[in-house]
Amino acid sequence: MKYFKTAIVLCIICGLCAVLIAFINYFTAPIIEKNKIEAQNKACSEIYPGLTYEEVELNGADSAIEKKWVAKDGDTVKGYIYSLNGKNSYGNISLLVGINLDGSAEKVVLTENTQSFASKVKNHVKSTYNNGATADVDNVDVKCGATFGATLVKELVLIAVNDYKGGAN
Amino acid sequence: MENKPRKLYELTKGIIKENPLFVLLLGTCPSLATTTSLEGAIGMGFLFAFVLIGSNVVISLLRKIIPSQIKIPCYIVIIATFVTIVKMLSEAFLPELYSTLGVFISLIVVNCIVLGRAEAFASKNSVGASLLDGIGMGIGYTLALVIMAFVREVLGTGGLTFGEIFTFLPYVSFTPLEKFAMSIFTMPAGAFLVLGVILAILAYHANKKANLERVKAKIEKEKLAKLASEAKEA
Numbered sequence A: 001m002k003y004f005k006t007a008i009v010l011c012i013i014c015g016l017c018a019v020l021i022a023f024i025n026y027f028t029a030p031i032i033e034k035n036k037i038e039a040q041n042k043a044c045s046e047i048y049p050g051l052t053y054e055e056v057e058l059n060g061a062d063s064a065i066e067k068k069w070v071a072k073d074g075d076t077v078k079g080y081i082y083s084l085n086g087k088n089s090y091g092n093i094s095l096l097v098g099i100n101l102d103g104s105a106e107k108v109v110l111t112e113n114t115q116s117f118a119s120k121v122k123n124h125v126k127s128t129y130n131n132g133a134t135a136d137v138d139n140v141d142v143k144c145g146a147t148f149g150a151t152l153v154k155e156l157v158l159i160a161v162n163d164y165k166g167g168a169n
Numbered sequence B: 001m002e003n004k005p006r007k008l009y010e011l012t013k014g015i016i017k018e019n020p021l022f023v024l025l026l027g028t029c030p031s032l033a034t035t036t037s038l039e040g041a042i043g044m045g046f047l048f049a050f051v052l053i054g055s056n057v058v059i060s061l062l063r064k065i066i067p068s069q070i071k072i073p074c075y076i077v078i079i080a081t082f083v084t085i086v087k088m089l090s091e092a093f094l095p096e097l098y099s100t101l102g103v104f105i106s107l108i109v110v111n112c113i114v115l116g117r118a119e120a121f122a123s124k125n126s127v128g129a130s131l132l133d134g135i136g137m138g139i140g141y142t143l144a145l146v147i148m149a150f151v152r153e154v155l156g157t158g159g160l161t162f163g164e165i166f167t168f169l170p171y172v173s174f175t176p177l178e179k180f181a182m183s184i185f186t187m188p189a190g191a192f193l194v195l196g197v198i199l200a201i202l203a204y205h206a207n208k209k210a211n212l213e214r215v216k217a218k219i220e221k222e223k224l225a226k227l228a229s230e231a232k233e234a
Helices: A002-047 A118-129 A148-168 B003-012 B028-033 B038-061 B068-093 B095-101 B103-110 B112-122 B127-157 B188-233
Strands: A052-055 A065-073 A076-088 A091-100 A105-113 B160-162 B172-174
Touching: A002 A065, A002 A076, A002 A091, A002 A105, A002 B068, A065 A148, A076 A105, A076 A148, A091 A148, A105 A148, B003 B127, B028 B103, B028 B127, B028 B188, B038 B068, B038 B095, B038 B103, B038 B112, B038 B127, B038 B160, B068 B095, B068 B103, B068 B112, B095 B103, B103 B112, B112 B127, B127 B160, B127 B188
Parallel strands: none
Antiparallel strands: A052 A065, A065 A076, A076 A091, A091 A105, B160 B172
16 A cells, blocks of 8 residues: 555656646747747858758658758759768767759858867868868868868768769769 | 744855855856856856756645655656756747757756755745745855856956847947956866865855964963963063
8 A cells, every 4th residue: 555655646746747848848849849940041041041941852861861951042943951960979960061053062060069079070160161172072081180070070961962963863 | 033034044045155056065067067158157047046946846845745765756757847847948938048058957957956955955844945945045056157157258258248148138248358368267177277266265254254263362372371481480
């Protein structure tokens, strides 16, 4: 009887807590989703400013690709934006890659970076992919030193480029 | 008559006399990690205070129902519920604060202060007293974070910036000492330095009176010994 009462009390407390969390989640979930979309649009506009972004369906794409948008200026396609996520033993990296119609990378924006050398990876992305020296991403070298985070960034960029080229072919 | 000063004591003890960070030395891990900016520290302080007040009140309400064998699991469930609520609310309404504090919001669940107050105070006292204790401790911890963050941001960046995390405020950056900024203060080592110096200053003030009395007693003793030896010689 004593154990029964103990179990009942714990179950009731857990149940009440679950109901409370569900109630708060009911109100906050749509706002959180809206914030995420706004943040994504903001990041997309960093790559192709002033355009509209339409989500494209992923068919048999690499598992690192989470989402894909087409950036349009009216009806004219200007490029594609890929949302990718990769991880290694040093942490996670989420980034957006803009791919121009000629297959070059327009810009890379880090959206999440939990690598232990996070600032180095950030600087590497800035110096390697965002200064116009990225016309041929296939042959781009890691310039900030052999950090694993930078290698992961390079792999993710190449996945996006290859997906675009595969789709274009 | 006696109740009023006691209530006031419950409210104010956490601010200075039993400050959770500077006196009890609890919750130091998040205090070192989240005090790189003043806005982040204020945000962390408010979220922490919300969890502490909420869990204190609920635990005090349920203190006679919860069997002693499952006290700790029940406290953890209640505290985790409040932390989850705080996490969802901050992600929805203060997304910049949520992304700045990151994992340290979730880590409030295992903060020694929250669990400590639940076990040491809320489980033994009335709802009103627990509420006052939560408010006092919450203010005390927030105040301690604000002091640390102010020192670290001013020394580390050469000034203060507002509107970066609390985006509803206009963006204001006042950095007149930028040239003299010492970036070590924005790093974990700087946090240890600042906390150490603040603790030393507080210890000096706390022991000042006792030290003065000790010195006075020693002088008095020496005087008496001198007088005694003079009398003996005469």
